[in-house]
Amino acid sequence: MTDDELLDAARMARAMAYCPYSNFSVGAALIDENGQVHRGCNVENAAYPQGSCAETGAIAAMVTAGGQRIVTIAVAGGSTDRTGFCTPCGGCRQRISEFADENTRIIVKDDDETWHKYSLADLLPSSFHL
Ligand code: THU
Numbered sequence: 391m392t393d394d395e396l397l398d399a400a401r402m403a404r405a406m407a408y409c410p411y412s413n414f415s416v417g418a419a420l421i422d423e424n425g426q427v428h429r430g431c432n433v434e435n436a437a438y439p440q441g442s443c444a445e446t447g448a449i450a451a452m453v454t455a456g457g458q459r460i461v462t463i464a465v466a467g468g469s470t471d472r473t474g475f476c477t478p479c480g481g482c483r484q485r486i487s488e489f490a491d492e493n494t495r496i497i498v499k500d501d502d503e504t505w506h507k508y509s510l511a512d513l514l515p516s517s518f519h520l
């Protein structure tokens with residue numbers, strides 16, 4: 391699967407976001423070590439802290455399907471009137487870290503359709519590990 395195809399999967403997941411409180415829709419799609427694709431969208435809640443991020447949903451889907459390693463994760467998100475430049479939030483960087491290695495790639499496109507491709511060390515330097 392190409393990076394563009396994975397981003398398309400993230401954009402399709404974004405279309406399913408439940409975000410009536412923020413109007414900030416996010417989709418994530420990841421490929422695991424088995425070549426399987428898992429997707430997630432943000433799901434908000436009237437009790438705000440109970441909402442969950444798109445990356446969190448995609449990671450939960452991966453683990454449920456038996457995956458343990460994120461090869462590449464694409465994220466698309468933003469205010470619902472924008473095309474969708476969104477890098478993972480701090481909490482999701484830590485969640486990605488749990489299933490990442492030095493080759494894991496985090497890929498997003500900005501509003502000009504320009505690629506930004508990161509390693510986890512780019513986004514979460516000196517990260518916490520037990
Ligand atoms: N959100 C995500 O789904 N992923 C991120 O990495 C950033 C934030 C969601 C959470 C909330 O539903 C909305 O975006 C606004 O913060």
